[in-house]
Amino acid sequence: MRTVRRVWGAVRWYARELTGEAECDRYCDRHRRHHPHAPVPTRREYEALRTLRREEHPQSRCC
Structure with a gap:
């Protein structure tokens, strides 16, 4: 059960970071x-x- 919670926590963290x-x-x-x-x-x-903020302060990225 502990492993399932750890995996679920990692998936949840990743999804929250990915979606903003x-x-x-x-x-x-x-x-x-x-x-x-x-x-x-x-x-x-x-x-x-x-x-x-992004429109007022555009950032161009190289590479």
């Missing part, structure tokens, strides 16, 4: 620490902020 859900959680945690009285953005608001 973990990144949203990290952002919300940081937001709560630095702005304790401000409302925490929803997932939809976070995605909109992330999209705006």
Whole structure:
């Protein structure tokens, strides 16, 4: 049973990292620490902020 939980935990971690859900959680945690009285953005608001940030600060990558 312990092995099944470990494997499931690893799969869950990978899926959250792949979909960006973990990144949203990290952002919300940081937001709560630095702005304790401000409302925490929803997932939809976070995605909109992330999209705006990427459009305003494009990064070109080589290789």
